Amino acid sequence: MSMKMTKQERSWVLYDVGNSAFVMLSTALIPVYFATLAEPGSSVVVAWGYAETVASLVLALLMPVLGSLADLKGNKKKFLIGFIGTGAVACAALGIPTHALAFLVVYVISSVMLNGSMVFYDAFLVDATTEDRYDLVSSNGYAWGYIGSCIPFVACLAVVLGGPAVGIDMGVGMKIAFLITAAWWVAFSVPVIRNVHQTHYKPRQPRLMRATFRGLAATMRSIARDRRILLFMLAYFFYIDGVHTIIKMSTSYGTELGIDAVQLVLALLVTQFVAFPSAIAYGRLSTRFGTRRMLLVAVGAYFCITLFAAFFLRSAFEFWVLAICVGLFQGGIQALSRSEFGKIIPKEHANEYFGFFDIFGKYAAVMGTFLVSLFTQLTGNPSAGVLSIAVLFVVGFVLMAKVPAGVYEDGPAR
Template sequence: MGLGLRSLSKRERSWVLYDVGNSAYVMLAATLIPIYFSAIAEPGSSAVVAWGYATTVASLALALLMPFLGSLADLKGNKKKFLAGTIGTGAVSLAVMGVPGNAMVFLAIYVFSSVMLNASLVFYDAFLVDATEQDRYDEVSSQGYAWGYIGSCIPFIVCLVIVLFGSGFGIGQLDGIRISFVITAVWWLVFSVPVLRDVHQTHFKAREEHLFRHTLKGLVGTCKKIARDKRLLMYMLAFFFYIDGVHTIITMSTSYGTDLGIDSTQLVLALLVTQFVAFPSAIAYGRLAGRFGTKRMLLIAVFAYFCITLFAAFFLRSAAEFWVLAVCVGLFQGGIQALSRSEFGKLIPKENANEYYGFFDIFGKYATIMGTLLVSVFTQLTGSSSYGVLSVAVLFIVGFVLLWKMPEEDAR
C-alpha cells in the first residue's frame, strides 16, 4: 500500500480529502478551543467538568438525531444534500464561535457546531461504500485518517503561529484563537469540495410516499436486523465501549493537562506531535490488518489504550510525561479509528449504509457519551481529575472482552 494519494482513484482521493478538511476542526477542538474556554470561563470554575458535560450534551443530541437523519439520507439523492448542509452550518457556526464573550454562550455555539461536524461524518463515513470497493475499505479508510492527521497540521500550525507570536503584530492570544476559528472553518469548507463534486451515491433505497412513517419503520427494522446478527451486534457493543474511551482521551486530554498545571504551549505542541506520529501509524495499521486480520489489530489497539489510560492516571504529572503520552496515543489512534470504520462497512448492507452508520456514529468518530460523563462525575466526587481519567479504563476492559468474544464468521 503506497503512502501517497497516487495509489487511490479519483473518487477515493476525493473522499479521503474530506478527512483532511474536517480533521482540522477536530484538532482545534482538542487543543485551542478548550484553552479558549478555560480563559473566558468564570474564575474558580472547573473547566474539566464544564467541558465534559458540554461534550456529553453534544453527543446525546447526535445520538437522538443521527439514526433518523441517516435513514432519510439513504434515499436516492439525499446523502450528498445532508453532507453539504451539515458542513455549511457547522463551518459557519465555527467561524462565529469567537464572537460571544460569555463562556456559556460560547459553549452553546460549540455544542451546535460539534453536532454538525459529527453529523457530517456520519454521511461522509457512509460514502465509503460509494467511493471504493469492499476489498479496499481498510486501505482507503486508513488513508483517510492518515492524511487527515497530517493535513490538519497545516492550518493548525498557521493558527499556532498567530496565537503564540501574534503579539508582535498587536494580536493577543485570545484574538489569535478567534482568528483560528475562521481559518479552520475556511479550511474545512475548501476540502469538502472534492467529495461533494466527485463522489456520488450509488447505493440507495427507493423513495417512499409516506416518508416519515417509512423512516421510522426502517429504523425499527434496522434495530431488529442488528439484534439478529450476533457478529454485528457484538461488534457494535464492543465499539460502543472502546471508541468512547478513545474519544474521551482525545477530547479531554488538553483540559486534563491544564488541570494538572502543564503549560498550554507544551500541551498544544505535544498534541501536534500526535498528528505526525499518527500519519504513518494509520497507514501501517491498514497494511497490518491485511496481513494479520482486522480484529486482531483492533484488540492490540484497545489493549494499548487501556495501558495509556493507566499511565495518564498514575504517572502523568509533567510536560515530559504528557509528550510520552502524546506519542503513544499517536501510535494507535489512527489505526483503531480507521479499522473500526472499515470493519463496520464490511458487515452492513450497502443500500442502508447511512442508516447503519447513523447508529455506528452515535458513538463513532469523536463523539463521546459515557467517557466524558465518567470523567466529570468522578472528578467531582473525588476532587481529583486523575481518578476521573482512571474511570475510563473500564470502557477499554469491556470493549476488549466483547471484541474478543465476537464470532469470527458472519452468522447472517
C-alpha cells in the same frame, strides 16, 4: 491489491483533511481559549466535559432518523452539504461570544454539525471504493487527516501564540484561527461533494416519515438478530468511549494538572505526525493479520495508555510520552472500526447503519466525558476521572474477542 488510489478514493480521503482541522483545533486550542472565558475558580474539565456530553447526546438522538432519510436516492450528498455548511458557519462564529456559556452553546452547534457530517461521510465509503479496499482507504483518510490538519493548525498557532509579539492578543488571534479553520474545512469538502456519488441507496417511498421509522425498526431488529454486528457494536461502544474521551479531555486534563498550554499544544501536534504513518501502517497490517486482531491490539494498548495517564502523568514530559503513544494507535483503531463495520452491513442502508453505529460511539462519549467530569468533581482529583474509564477498554476487548470470525458476502439479512 494496488496501493494507488482512484480519483473517487482520493476525493473521499480529502474530506478527512478538511474536517480534521476543526477536530485538532477543538482538541488543542479551543479548551485553552475556553479556560480564559470561564469564571475564575471554576473547573474547566467539568464544564468542558458536560458540553461535550450535550453535543454527543444531541447527535446520538438525531443521526438514526437523519441517516435513514439520507439513504434515499440523492439525499446523502444533500445532508452532507447541509451539515458542512452549518458547521463551518458555526465554527467561524466561535470568535463572537465573550461569555463562557454563550461560547459553549455555539461550540455545541458546531460540534454536532461536524460529527453529523462525519456519519454521512463514513457512509460514503461504500460508494467511494470497493469492499476489499475499505481498510486501505479508511486508514488513508485518517492518516492524511492527521497530517493535513497540521497545516491550518500551525497557522492558527502562529497567530495565537505569536500574535502578542505584533500586537494581536489571544482573543483576536482565536477569531482569526476560527476563520482559518472554517475556510479550510469548506475548501477540502469540495472534492468529495463533486466526485463521490451515491451508488447505494433505498428507493423513495410514499409516506416518507412512516417508511423512515419502519426502516429504522427493521434495522434495529436486524442488528439484534445478527450476533456479529451486535457484538461488534457493543465492543465498539465500550472501547471507543475511552478513545473519544482521551481525545476530547486530554488538553483540559493537562490544564488541570498545571501543564503549560504551549507544551500541551505542541505535544498534541506531535500526535498528528506520529498518527500519520501509524494509521497507514495499520491499514496494511490488517490485510496481513486481520482487522479484528489489529483492533484487539489497539484496544489493549489504549488500556495501558489510560493507566499511564492516571498514575504517571504529572509533568509536560509525561504528557509528551502520552501524546506519542496515543498517536501510534488512534488512527488505526478509528479507521479499522469504520472499515470493518462497512464490510458487514447492507450497502444500500449504509447511512442507517452508520447512524446507529454513531449512536454507540456518541453515547459512549456521553458516558466517558460524564464519568471523567463526575469523578473529578466528586474526588477533586482529575486522575480519578481518568482511571474511571480504564475498565471500559477491558469490556471492549472481551466483547471484541467474542465477535465471530468471517465476513458476510452480501451483508446481514434484513
